[in-house]
Amino acid sequence: LEEPFNSLQTQGMVCHQTFKTKKEKWLFPNQVIKENNKFFHAVTKEKVIPGRIEKMSKSKKNVIDPQQIIQNYGADTARFFMLSDSPPNRDMEWSDSGIEGSWRFLNKLWNFVNNLEIEKVDNKLPRNLSKSHKELLSELNGTINEVTKSIDDFHFNIAVASIRSLFNTLSSYKILDGNDKSVILYSTKKLLILINPMVPHIAEALWQKLKEKNMIAIESWPTFDNTFEEKNKIKIPIQINGKMRAIIEVQRDMNKNDLEKIALKEKNILKFLNVTPKKVIIIPNRIVNFVI
Numbered sequence: 480l481e482e483p484f485n486s487l488q489t490q491g492m493v494c495h496q497t498f499k500t501k502k503e504k505w506l507f508p509n510q511v512i513k514e515n516n517k518f519f520h521a522v523t524k525e526k527v528i529p530g531r532i533e534k535m536s537k538s539k540k541n542v543i544d545p546q547q548i549i550q551n552y553g554a555d556t557a558r559f560f561m562l563s564d565s566p567p568n569r570d571m572e573w574s575d576s577g578i579e580g581s582w583r584f585l586n587k588l589w590n591f592v593n594n595l596e597i598e599k600v601d602n603k604l605p606r607n608l609s610k611s612h613k614e615l616l617s618e619l620n621g622t623i624n625e626v627t628k629s630i631d632d633f634h635f636n637i638a639v640a641s642i643r644s645l646f647n648t649l650s651s652y653k654i655l656d657g658n659d660k661s662v663i664l665y666s667t668k669k670l671l672i673l674i675n676p677m678v679p680h681i682a683e684a685l686w687q688k689l690k691e692k693n694m695i696a697i698e699s700w701p702t703f704d705n706t707f708e709e710k711n712k713i714k715i716p717i718q719i720n721g722k723m724r725a726i727i728e729v730q731r732d733m734n735k736n737d738l739e740k741i742a743l744k745e746k747n748i749l750k751f752l753n754v755t756p757k758k759v760i761i762i763p764n765r766i767v768n769f770v771i
Contacts, residue, residue: 496530
């Protein structure tokens with residue numbers, strides 16, 4: 480018997496913390512507020528007993544209304560958060576801070592593209608590329624390679640982290656002349672195509688803002704151009720308790736001490752690393768994992 484698929488991906492469970500009253504009655508998350516690391520009923524103000532983080536179930540009321548999330552943040556934000564948290568075959572913990580973080584990032588992307596100067600800007604790359612142009616295009620091509628591979632391998636969280644890293648570089652790039660504008664516009668269009676499978680509504684709207692005639696959905700997927708490849712640089716994922724929180728680009732074969740120092744300067748790592756790590760696992764050229 481010939482199977483119709485090459486592989487089967489079993490989806491992990493979406494989990495959320497459980498809450499109970501003193502009378503052993505389950506509460507919905509939106510019925511609970513947190514103050515000074517303690518939980519209280521939003522209406523009665525009585526103390527609430529926090530329980531384990533378990534798979535979402537109606538019986539224990541640890542569920543989130545997807546319609547409410549879509550109304551508050553949009554469907555793209557919900558999708559982006561779920562893809563960024565963990566691979567689809569692993570359990571993921573739903574968190575308000577996570578969904579808000581995704582919403583803030585997409586707002587930054589929206590504002591960045593809307594504020595781009597596109598009038599009288601050449602859509603093609605300039606013939607004479609500066610050093611900073613080549614560095615940016617090298618990162619762009621590395622991201623294209625990483626995102627393509629990650630999507631093929633169902634590692635959507637790595638794809639999201641790579642796109643966010645590229646956006647940080649784009650948004651912090653100092654534009655001084657027309658050539659800079661052309662390189663930024665070129666790179667931004669590639670980024671929008673890469674992020675389109677994850678946030679199709681936002682990507683399409685921003686694509687139209689750039690006055691493109693065709694829909695982004697029918698644009699060709701970007702291909703890796705080894706012209707801009709920097710063979711001595713690699714990207715390494717940074718994890719906290721096994722969950723990827725950032726990606727850094729470093730020199731190949733960098734020693735463990737320098738890797739740890741660079742990882743500890745990442746904003747997203749500092750946000751989640753609020754205590755001294757119990758252990759730091761570093762595999763050169765592959766991964767840095769802080770265990771807390």
